[in-house]
Amino acid sequence: MLAIFVTCLMWLSSSVTTPFNLPFEYRLALAFAIAAIGTSIDITPKLSFARASTTVNPIKPACASSFVSGGFYRFTRNPTYLGCSLQLLVWAAYLCNPLALVLVVVFVLYTTRFQIRPEERVLSERFGAEYVAYLKQVPRWVRGMAMHSSRKRFAVRFDSASLRSGSA
Secondary structure, three states, X not given: OHHHHHXXXXXXXXXXXXXXXXXXXXXXXXHHHHHXXXXXXXXXXXXXXXXXXXXXXXXXXXXXXXXXXXXXXXOOOOHHHXXXXXXXXXXXXXXXXXXXXXXXXXXXXXXXXXXXXXXXXHHHHHHHHHHHHHHHHOOOOOOOEEEEEOOOOEEEEEOHHHHHHOOO
């Protein structure tokens, strides 16, 4: 639901801000390239969940019967959210709108704070030390992207230290 809401906001934002000056053919090619990657990243983990006979429902992480750490989950703890974010990036590329790009970042920050972190707490309780070790080894989003939060603000930082250490 959140992604649909953000998609609508992105479309509305395109009517109030000036788009980037990029020919339609390039926008379309960029959108298709990102869509291919995003769709693969979004669908493949769901197949892994089905093979592990565990829930794909992010609203009920306590119903998970096992946690999956293979496939895309070796590279990111949240390939489904990453795939969804890339699908939003497809829409932003198609719209070629700066505010639409900002809304993708807002989606990532919101999802991290209100969905991923609570999921991680529940899964840590459910699967214990094995899952906690996994949290330390695999980045939340992608290598080189560190997200820090406080009560007052969120910050996304890309830097050489987080790229070397692989922290997220």
